Amino acid sequence: MKHYSLLGLAPLALYLGVFTLVPVVSTLVLSFRTSEGDWGLGAFRALAAHYQFGEAVVNTLAITGLGLVIELSLGLAAAAALASRFRAQGIVRVLLLIPLGVPTIVAASTMRYVFGMVGYLNEVLYRLGILTLPIDWTGSRWLAVVTVAMADAWKVTPLVMLILLAGLQAIPRELYEAARTDGAGPWQQFWRITLPLLRPALTMAFIIRGVDAFRIFALPLALVGRHLPVLSTFAYVEYLEYGNQHTSAASSTLLLVMILMTVGAYLRLAGPEEVVR
Amino acid sequence: MKAGRGLFLTVLILSAAGPLYLLLKVSVSPPAEVMTPHPLLLPHAVTWRFWERVLASGQITAPLWKSLGVASGVALLALTFAGPAAYSLAQLPVRWRYGVLLSLLLCRMLPEVSVALPVAVVFLRWGLLDTALGLILAHLTMALPVAAWVLTTTFSSIPREVQEAAAVDGCGAWRTLTSIILPLALPGLAVCGLLVWLLSWEEFTLATYLTLGAKTMPLQVYYYLYQGNWFDTAVAATLMTLPVLILSAFLQRYLRETSLAGVMR
Numbered sequence: 001m002k003h004y005s006l007l008g009l010a011p012l013a014l015y016l017g018v019f020t021l022v023p024v025v026s027t028l029v030l031s032f033r034t035s036e037g038d039w040g041l042g043a044f045r046a047l048a049a050h051y052q053f054g055e056a057v058v059n060t061l062a063i064t065g066l067g068l069v070i071e072l073s074l075g076l077a078a079a080a081a082l083a084s085r086f087r088a089q090g091i092v093r094v095l096l097l098i099p100l101g102v103p104t105i106v107a108a109s110t111m112r113y114v115f116g117m118v119g120y121l122n123e124v125l126y127r128l129g130i131l132t133l134p135i136d137w138t139g140s141r142w143l144a145v146v147t148v149a150m151a152d153a154w155k156v157t158p159l160v161m162l163i164l165l166a167g168l169q170a171i172p173r174e175l176y177e178a179a180r181t182d183g184a185g186p187w188q189q190f191w192r193i194t195l196p197l198l199r200p201a202l203t204m205a206f207i208i209r210g211v212d213a214f215r216i217f218a219l220p221l222a223l224v225g226r227h228l229p230v231l232s233t234f235a236y237v238e239y240l241e242y243g244n245q246h247t248s249a250a251s252s253t254l255l256l257v258m259i260l261m262t263v264g265a266y267l268r269l270a271g272p273e274e275v276v277r
Numbered sequence: 278m279k280a281g282r283g284l285f286l287t288v289l290i291l292s293a294a295g296p297l298y299l300l301l302k303v304s305v306s307p308p309a310e311v312m313t314p315h316p317l318l319l320p321h322a323v324t325w326r327f328w329e330r331v332l333a334s335g336q337i338t339a340p341l342w343k344s345l346g347v348a349s350g351v352a353l354l355a356l357t358f359a360g361p362a363a364y365s366l367a368q369l370p371v372r373w374r375y376g377v378l379l380s381l382l383l384c385r386m387l388p389e390v391s392v393a394l395p396v397a398v399v400f401l402r403w404g405l406l407d408t409a410l411g412l413i414l415a416h417l418t419m420a421l422p423v424a425a426w427v428l429t430t431t432f433s434s435i436p437r438e439v440q441e442a443a444a445v446d447g448c449g450a451w452r453t454l455t456s457i458i459l460p461l462a463l464p465g466l467a468v469c470g471l472l473v474w475l476l477s478w479e480e481f482t483l484a485t486y487l488t489l490g491a492k493t494m495p496l497q498v499y500y501y502l503y504q505g506n507w508f509d510t511a512v513a514a515t516l517m518t519l520p521v522l523i524l525s526a527f528l529q530r531y532l533r534e535t536s537l538a539g540v541m542r
Contacts, residue, residue: 006365007361007365008361008362008364008365008366009361009362009365009366009377011358011361011362012358012359012361012362012421012425013362015358015417015421016384016418016421016422019392019396019414019415019417019418020384020387020392020418022395023391023392023393023394023395023396024387024391024392026395027391027392027394027395028391030394030395074289077285078286078289081282081285081286081289082286086282092286092290094526094529095290095293095294096286096289096290096293097293097529098293098294098297099293099296099297100525101521101522101525101526102297102518102521103478103479103495103517103518103521104479104481104495105479105481105495105498105499105502105514106300106479106498106514106517106518107296108502109300109498109502109510109511109514110296110297110299110300110514111296112502112507112510113296113299113300113303113507113511114296114299118312118313118314118316119316120295120299120316120318123315123316123318124318126315127318134314154292154293154296158293211386214388215388215389215390217389217390217481217482218481218482218495218499221499222499222502222503231388231390232388232389232390232482235390235394236390236482236485236486239394239397239486240485240486245394245398248390248394249391249394251390252388252390252391252394253391255388255390255391256387256388256391259386259387259388263383263386
């Protein structure tokens with residue numbers, strides 16, 4: 001039986017070796033070589049001097065951090081609202097999951113209608129009496145960062161909600177009953193029971209979303225444009241616009257390191273069994 | 278408490294579904310309703326002008342076919358490669374299985390730009406840029422880990438006793454596979470195929486690196502967006518979202534919450 005097993009795995013392993021492992025390693029190698037063919041840190045030095053690179057790093061981190069805050073708090077609130085039974089629960093769930101299926105590039109186009117200068121968010125805020133003059137949501141850098149984080153949150157909060165909902169439903173009801181008998185209020189129940197027992201689900205959502213947000217590509221490119229660089233789009237522009245393979249590779253390598261560090265931290269926190277389950 | 282929850286959920290539903298409504302609305306609205314300082318929220322007049330223009334432009338059929346072909350190719354090949362792998366994985370001892378699944382998940386978390394750069398350089402030399410085959414090969418790097426992950430769940434949910442019973446009744450390994458295992462795994466295989474199809478259908482990053490002229494649907498949508506025409510963008514975006522909505526409505530029934538972890542985006 002055993003040798004059969006390895007035989008079945010071979011094509012997959014071979015494919016991923018050739019088309020994933022080799023490219024990733026050669027990107028790594030490229031980033032430590034110069035265009036003259038020597039080894040060196042030239043590409044990283046060029047990055048450090050590049051006027052847009054620092055911006056790309058900060059933007060990536062800011063979009064990730066801000067996005068995580070929005071997605072986890074909103075996702076938790078939504079999961080809590082969905083956790084107990086009520087009428088129309090099924091249809092509410094389906095409606096809330098809509099953005100999850102929408103392709104990223106479509107989400108970006110749609111968010112242009114929402115966050116445009118003459119877009120619909122400005123109009124809604126105007127009609128609610130909150131705004132008198134329209135806001136240029138993608139006009140200035142920091143507002144654009146906030147806008148991209150909000151647009152990304154629109155698409156992925158449902159995923160966070162699903163993960164946290166599964167976590168909430170796994171908490172035994174009896175714990176709450178016991179807490180109530182002992183006189184614990186709703187806040188105490190939340191801090192002492194829900195949050196600690198939800199930790200695995202929260203960590204999982206945190207890591208999945210964190211890694212994805214580091215790699216964000218289509219959304220900033222299509223919603224704001226190249227003047228809001230993130231690490232991925234920076235790598236893309238360096239290669240396809242300027243034909244600069246080495247700086248592009250170096251930027252990708254930094255991204256790789258950020259992701260590996262995040263995943264590593266998670267594995268230490270959660271243990272591999274928890275991830276696979 | 279109850280009223281508060283109702284209000285909260287209503288606001289959430291409006292913000293979740295609202296943007297998609299806007300997409301449809303813009304695609305059939307006359308510009309005077311949209312391109313003004315105070316756009317109308319509810320549909321008033323309806324025009325099919327932009328649908329007709331985009332469909333007649335000849336710019337959308339080629340991307341539609343390319344995306345359709347690539348996604349279908351990816352789905353078929355992913356099942357062919359990941360199927361046997363997942364079947365073998367399901368037989369492995371649990372500790373080994375965890376290790377392999379974990380490295381598959383890691384493959385899924387690598388930055389696309391790290392994979393795309395050398396692949397683009399090599400494909401340029403091999404003449405694979407702009408071809409469906411090249412894109413299929415690239416998309417498989419994302420599709421295979423997901424497919425193997427989902428199929429391993431499928432195969433390991435088939436009880437071992439079923440196989441043993443077949444062996445007792447005199448079934449050989451091949452016969453067991455074709456008349457016992459595969460029929461039982463068919464729903465899982467179908468779900469996995471659809472999932473991977475969707476993954477390829479909406480993929481943007483690798484396609485950007487590997488395309489010069491022959492665009493896929495996501496790239497065509499980006500092209501319209503880049504030109505700044507809201508209405509053509511809305512039509513193309515709606516066109517590519519329709520199959521997604523249909524398929525994912527179907528998929529939702531089969532996806533367990535946690536297996537979404539391997540899917541992402």
